[in-house]
Amino acid sequence: MADGAPRKETRIQAEKRELIREAALDVFSRHGFRGSTLDQIAEAAGLSKPNLLYYFESKDAIHRDLLERLLDTWLDPLRELDGGGDPVREIRGYIQRKLEAARDYPRESRLFANEIIQGAPRIADELQGPLRELVDEKSAILRRWMAQGRLARMDPHHLIFAIWAITQHYADFDVQVRAVLGSDDEARFHDAAAAIEMLFFRGLLPR
Structure with missing residues (x-):
């Protein structure tokens, strides 16, 4: 792989990212953007907040995605x-x-x-x-x-x-x-x- 080229996600990483999306969709649809927190999304996804932030840098990034x-x-x-x-x-x-x-x-x-x-x-x-x-x-x-x-x-x-x-x-x-x-x-x-x-x-x- 060339230096600086983005690394392809592993299957497990892709599954984790999709798990976060599903959890965030549930939280955002119930509480809205302002009423939702990263802690709520992490809990719904069954992940720690640091683990969640490995995949998405912020609540806004998840929402935009x-x-x-x-x-x-x-x-x-x-x-x-x-x-x-x-x-x-x-x-x-x-x-x-x-x-x-x-x-x-x-x-x-x-x-x-x-x-x-x-x-x-x-x-x-x-x-x-x-x-x-x-x-x-x-x-x-x-x-x-x-x-x-x-x-x-x-x-x-x-x-x-x-x-x-x-x-x-x-x-x-x-x-x-x-x-x-x-x-x-x-x-x-x-x-x-x-x-x-x-x-x-x-x-x-x-x-």
């Missing part, structure tokens, strides 16, 4: 919206993918929401760069479908915002949803999809 990984998870469902497809099928698929993300990644969703609420101090560049570019790209597709008479006319950016708001509710306010429904039944996501589709497509279909 999680957010960078999260952004791809956040953007993937929208990336799949295909401008060559049927508008209703594509929007229905997007809603379904966002609900699946709420079901499968509730901690990641809450981590992202906490960062946004705090003013996005660690991912502002990503929001104004990759996320904005993707939303503009997909909004152009929606606007084209509207111009073709295949969807009712509305501001496509606000349509995307509305889908975000409704679908993420099932992750960010999961405790409230389960309390109101009185059930942990996974069928709530199927029922949510049906209700959201009815709500959106009554307004989206051209008159």
Whole structure:
């Protein structure tokens, strides 16, 4: 190996780093960045604080690492919206993918929401760069479908915002949803999809 070249992590080191990420995701999603400590993360990971600091130099470094990984998870469902497809099928698929993300990644969703609420101090560049570019790209597709008479006319950016708001509710306010429904039944996501589709497509279909 050349002098100064980074050393490849061993399998054990990679596993420890992933263990820390999992523990930190749990702690940050429950307590937020400001309410979380390295001691809490180390305890959740079953490691000493010095051992944790061998892998990540600070709480901020762990948080940034999680957010960078999260952004791809956040953007993937929208990336799949295909401008060559049927508008209703594509929007229905997007809603379904966002609900699946709420079901499968509730901690990641809450981590992202906490960062946004705090003013996005660690991912502002990503929001104004990759996320904005993707939303503009997909909004152009929606606007084209509207111009073709295949969807009712509305501001496509606000349509995307509305889908975000409704679908993420099932992750960010999961405790409230389960309390109101009185059930942990996974069928709530199927029922949510049906209700959201009815709500959106009554307004989206051209008159």
